[in-house]
Amino acid sequence: MEFDYSEELLKKISDNVLSVKESIKDAERIAGREEGSVTLIGVTKVFPVEYAEAGAMSGLTDLGENRVQELVPKVERFSSLGIDVNWHLIGTLQKNKVKYIIGKTNLIHSVNTVDLAEEISKRSVSNNVTSRVLLQANVSGEESKHGFAPHELKPAIEKIIAMPGVEICGLMTMAPIEEYEGQAREVFAKTRVIYEDLKSFTGLDSWNVLSMGMSQDYKSAILEGSTHIRIGTAIFGNRAEYKPV
Template sequence: MQQDLRRNIALVRQKIARAARLAGRDPAQVTIVAVTKTVTPDVAALALQEGLAHLGENRVQELLHKQEKLSGLPAVWHLIGHLQTNKVKYLPGKVALVHSLDSWHLAREISRRFQAAGEVCRALVQVNVSGEKSKHGFAPGEVADFLAAARELPALELCGFMTMAPLVDEAEEARPVFRQLKTLAACWQADHPALDLSILSMGMSNDYEVAVQEGSTMVRIGSAIFGWNGFGQC
């Protein structure tokens, strides 16, 4: 198992490096967030042993469960899935970055809960670039107003943007989505120079090479690291 994991991680790193070089970028600018939603805590621990410091979970309950099992290990935890407001209360002190800030109501609840805990939540604004009804996130035309309002929340630090491309047969078909977010992010950053909106979380196992070519700084990789069945379900 560990040999398979080591080989998969090495291959992902190689592909990221190649994609970054094609775009004239430094591969070190790209952070791998290993998505552990399909794997046991023991397998997640093996990923940490292989040098993957950042772990991502879709659900708050699973994040808390794995975090407890892996206490003492140097993991940086990301919440990458849709976040319900009634789950925010569990996150102070538990998560380094929320990738899925997708509503004003959620932003206010995050700020309220983290302020009460004496902390600040770092978060990415989820943008539904593709316009798919099945996906969460702000429409591109809504983001500017949200940024202007959310920057006033005392315990919320906006750090950039996240998007999910449509599931397509060929990764190249996702390129316009990533390119559009990169372009829009540059405009939003120019309009809000006081904010550091430099993180672009885009690209998953099926399209991360294209995402890196288009400027992604964080890729959310699950099956390309852990295999389709995750070396064992949780």
């Protein structure tokens, strides 16, 4: 088995993974949560496959991508190496690209329209698989963000829950870049309330994922009940500074 990463890159990423995991433990303890209650997703957006490989060798069991065109070759490379991780699509998914990822993801975080869910359903049935999905909730109300407004979630769920080949597992949200201290946590707290209400509304056993929190705000997200955090910069470095060799 021949990997693409250097020992230097592996050490850097391993150190960062260890640091983030320790911070997660601290946040879980402060929140009074059980250790290990949070799933860490390493996000390799922009970074090449060797970063993802080094992440997996550093103990990451879950990896995420924003773009289909980056996800697919990494999934295929990992398959050829025999590396088993859970792949997450966390970025905006266009209907015309759904066909490329069916059967390749453990969880799609960004279902933001009923039409998109219908396409996922159709493709999943054709491939005889069930696709696990999260509904993207735009709780901050920012026009620049995709997702269902809070009042749109129940009507959407009523339609999606009946679709074959799709399993709804919870919500994903993104907080705004803070204009004042505590703004992100306010959004996470609101999302948690909505999530719990919808858990009762759906009655689904599969409704157990609350995906919120990134490098700049994941500790606040954990305090507000996040089960999955999406970490890129804190593990792999600043994307703006990445220079392909």
